Amino acid sequence: MSSAQQRLNAISPRTAWEPFTPTRRSRWDELKAAHLLRRAAFGASGPDVARAVQAGLEETLDQLFAPGSGSAAFDADADRLEEGAVASGDARQLEAAWMHRLLNSPFPLRERLTLFWHDHFATSQAKVDNLALMRDQVATLRRDALGNFPEMLHAMTRDPAMLIWLDSNTNRKGAANENYAREVFELFSLGLGNYSEQDIREAARALTGWSVRDARAHFDPAQHDDSEKTVFEQRGRFTSGDIVRLCLGRPACAMFLVRKLFQELVSDAGQPSEELLAPLAEGFRQRDFDIAWLVRRMLGSWLFYSDAAIQQRVKSPVELIVGTVKALEGRVGPVQAAASSAELGQRLYFPPSVKGWDGGRLWLNSSTLMRRQNLAFEVTRGIGESARCDPARLVREQGLRTADDMAGFFLRLFHQTADHPQRARIVEQLEVEAAAGPQHPFAQPARTARLARAAAHLALTLPEYQLG
Structure with missing residues (x-):
């Protein structure tokens, strides 16, 4: 067993997610402030770290979770930069436009989470081959990055780039394509082992009827299978919205998302137990999958400032x-x-x-x-x-x-x-x-x-x- 795993195993679930409170033995100092700013804001200058130490943890968290000074003007300029990149037809210009946000955004936590969700709902221009749709998908992820996960999952289910990427664009009544149904269960909401092949087949039928027309998601009732389906032992004339609702209602959903965010923000060096993550998963579910609540609870916790988290992730x-x-x-x-x-x-x-x-x-x-x-x-x-x-x-x-x-x-x-x-x-x-x-x-x-x-x-x- 690795030392990182041993450190995780030694942490009590009862105290892991309690708010970090400085003590004589564990001060709020440069090490902890820099750790927070690396995970939440891609890093910081020496003066930025010093200001965070002076401000204290709670005030620093407040600042991270609020748009910084000039955010609206920055976003407007960044939007124009992306529009120009799309018009150029050059993918590398669009990549650079996003990198501009990553380097300079006055709201770095939002950009940090946008990149995480881009990886979570991984969609590639290599297949979509439409810069405008890719730009729009990332804009949706940015809008919901610290918002409500159900809204994000609904949006991705009808996102034009996603429809093309996972072949939902050709998902028709009588010829259901299972790609999106499989990935929405396995990669986007539940994880392996929490659904059956029959669930996938039935969910695929519920997802029929969507396509992309004029760069927008279009629903054709004539191509939607309106008959009854059985998903997760529930029966009904399910639609795409029902599939999202059923996923969110599964106990595995909150745990799956909490684990992914733990690996992204806390540590990827060991595997946290379900017992350790259970308090977060329960709170996340009770708050209707409020992403900001979950992220702040992680970033403000005792565990986050322990040796089980500091320097326990490889930088992307x-x-x-x-x-x-x-x-x-x-x-x-x-x-x-x-x-x-x-x-x-x-x-x-x-x-x-x-x-x-x-x-x-x-x-x-x-x-x-x-x-x-x-x-x-x-x-x-x-x-x-x-x-x-x-x-x-x-x-x-x-x-x-x-x-x-x-x-x-x-x-x-x-x-x-x-x-x-x-x-x-x-x-x-x-x-x-x-x-x-x-x-x-x-x-x-x-x-x-x-x-x-x-x-x-x-x-x-x-x-x-x-x-x-």
């Missing part, structure tokens, strides 16, 4: 890229960032299958690890036409001069501790770097900048930086 490519840029208080062009994410295995609008991205430790292999190391080099050197990440500026602002000071600063920035076991090794490498260049006084600014970039790069390439 988007998390890695956006988090690094935010920490360095830099800028990177969304086209470049979206391309880097795709190279690392997460191409926006192109999940590899209906199951989404495998995620977790499968983000890491010899190829992607090398690319992640190269990305750290590119970001710290400002490589790329639109890269504006400058570790040297941060060093100048802090008034840092020595290799030891720079090592401590970047270790604290990226790892929330200056007393890292690798600090001495990093200092040694920086001193070698310093000795290799010109030593006259006029070379000092260039030498400082070179050391700053090297220190940031060395801190970013430590193995644990891949964990969030």
Whole structure:
């Protein structure tokens, strides 16, 4: 049994989801604030972390769950950017437009959850082949990202991109296509083992009659099987709305969704027991699947700030890229960032299958690890036409001069501790770097900048930086 699993198993379900309250032994500090901002907002700068520590947990959560200053104007500009991308017919422009939101949104938690739901209801432009429909689907997920899951599931059942993706577009009376019925049970609401093949066949009949006309979902009563069906041992003249209602009524539904959000926001290093998740599942169901309630309960819990959660998730490519840029208080062009994410295995609008991205430790292999190391080099050197990440500026602002000071600063920035076991090794490498260049006084600014970039790069390439 892994140590991560042992830590999860040791946690009591009675106390796991109680609100985190700082004590002398467990303070609200940089480590915990940075952990929250990584999971909820893709990361933060050093000043952002300091402000969160000063504000306290509850106020920080309040800020995360509310649209930030300028959200309406930002959204309007981002909408126009996406409209232009759709008009261009270039999928990479649409990917970049979403990356712009991920990098810069004043409401990062909403964007964080939008990306999660894109993976949950995984739909790919590779088959849909309609940028407008893909843009509209993600807009729906963004609208409902922190809202009501039943509304989201109803919307996805009649979403034009989804109808094309899972062949519901050709689901007709007398020739029912089972694809969507299977996936709505297995991947979207219940999970394996909580339905029968007969349930799938009957549900597929209830879902007949929908197609896409003029880029909109269209229902044709003549193509809908209006006869009685039996689903989950209930009988009736069920429609698509009834199938959603029946899914939501199954005890497995809340548990399935809670488990997925646990793996996304808390830990993907172990398997939580049903007993541990039961209080969340029960509360989620009682509140009509209120996503914001569930997410806030997770992010404010004692378990979330324990060693069972901190650094117990592998960063996705988007998390890695956006988090690094935010920490360095830099800028990177969304086209470049979206391309880097795709190279690392997460191409926006192109999940590899209906199951989404495998995620977790499968983000890491010899190829992607090398690319992640190269990305750290590119970001710290400002490589790329639109890269504006400058570790040297941060060093100048802090008034840092020595290799030891720079090592401590970047270790604290990226790892929330200056007393890292690798600090001495990093200092040694920086001193070698310093000795290799010109030593006259006029070379000092260039030498400082070179050391700053090297220190940031060395801190970013430590193995644990891949964990969030």
